Amino acid sequence: MTQDWDAGRLDSDLDGAGFDTLAVRAGQRRSPEAEHGEALFLTSSYVFRSAAEAAACFAGESGGNVYSRYMNPTVRNFEERIALMEQAEQAVATASGMAAILATVMSLCSAGDHILVSRSVFGSTVTLCEKYLKRFGVEVDYVPLSDIAAWQAACKPNTRMMFLESPSNPLAELADIRALSAVAREQGALLVVDNCFCTPALQKPLTLGADIVVHSATKYIDGQGRCLGGVVAGRKEHMQELVGFLRTAGPTLSPFNAWVFLKGLETLRLRMRAHCEAAQTLAEWLVQQPQVEHVYYAGLPSHPQHELAKAQQSAFGAVVSFELKGGREAAWRFIDATRLLSITANLGDSKSTITHPATTTHGRLTPEARAAAGIRDGLIRLAIGLEEVADLQADLQRGLDAQS
Ligand SMILES: *Cc1c(COP(=O)(O)O)cnc(C)c1O
Secondary structure, three states: OOHHHHOOEOHHHHOOOOHHHHHHHOOOEOOOOOOOOOOOOOOOEOOOOOHHHHHHHHOOOOOOOOEOOOOOHHHHHHHHHHHHHOOOOEEEEEOOHHHHHHHHHHHHOOOOOEEEEEOOOOHHHHHHHHHHHHHHOOEEEEEOOOOHHHHHHHOOOOEEEEEEEOOOOOOOOOOOHHHHHHHHHHHOOEEEEEOOOOHHHHOOHHHHOOOEEEEEOOOOOOOOOOOOOEEEEEOHHHHHHHHHHHHHHOOOOOHHHHHHHHHHHHOHHHHHHHHHHHHHHHHHHHHOOOOEEEEEOOOOOOOOOHHHHHHHOOOOOOEEEEEEOOHHHHHHHHHHHOOOOEEOOOOOOOOOEEEOHHHOOOOOOOHHHHHHOOOOOOEEEEEOOOOOHHHHHHHHHHHHHOOO
16 A cells, blocks of 8 residues: 555545434545455555655654554545544554553553452453452442442542443443433543444434444344454544554554455444344334243333433334243253244344343353342343344243243
8 A cells, every 4th residue: 555545535524414324424435446445455464655654654754554453444434434424533443352451451451450340241251350450450330230339339549441332241231321421521431332332323422422333243233243343432542542552562453354344334224223123123022922921121111221222322222131930941941942032042143043041141150249249040141133133032932932
């Protein structure tokens, strides 16, 4: 690539453009090298026309590309698109969702800092904190996601970061992001929101006062179960720290995966709308079934945080969990009776999935810790894909029929 790369930027044409236009167009350039659509630059390094041009690129004077651990045009397109969709100053792509979380902490925290983490976060996030961050002198405490007073009370003078997912997995609990951002500001801490379950199509945490958004792009951003990736978005001052870390440590996003995600983003809102509509239909149907003790879905008016969900999300997401009467045996019987749903812990795929959290995603917790997290043995988690809702309902009916 050459230093002419920035010629022909289209960003100015997107001033005031709506979300769906950004999802399809943002980050795209019409340069001589990429006249048609999203070009995929599968290259590790870049060749220069002269020694002087190489020197200028290496000195950072010309903005040209040096090496794909530093910069890749396809990855940059993806970063620019996500930044606009999350209404962030800048976004930085990573090799996976976990790499996004690792890069955020490694770039912005130091030994002696204290991090507050919601009790209801992705399992590997907890392992990262417990097994690794603590080893490097970062203090970590856990707080109940929705209890603002508990977050406030757990703050210490060295609290540098507050980390949460909303809605939570698998019980669909919410954090009031605006209220927590006030707590973080008062404390001088950064509020980081893992926005994986909502995507910017349903929720934009930065507009609610969060400082940083992280994503596993592996889920809905791809949306079809093809690639691993992650992305972090926020203010330039913070993202520059992440850029420095990623360039040095190396968990950068593959350009191929960035290209797949660019294509995924083009249909993000349409997919999320379909996922959410089907999830709502199935949640409302499950509530009526006598074999079902409880349904966890913020789209149900009976959900204790339904109003908050309506206020901070544009729809309620595609993860529906429910408690079957009859504990683990009933749950396993249900799962084994389905024929269409994929039995797996994944989500964010066009294929619907079914999970028994107590013996898979939360299987390594002690029974006491599981009970404290509200993960009971009869709990089943569905991540609704893009199949016909009638076919999904018929498959769930097989699970119910197996109970009698
Ligand atoms: C999957 C997931 C992650 C981790 O993402 P990977 O891409 O698998 O590394 C982090 N947070 C949430 C909420 C997830 O669902």
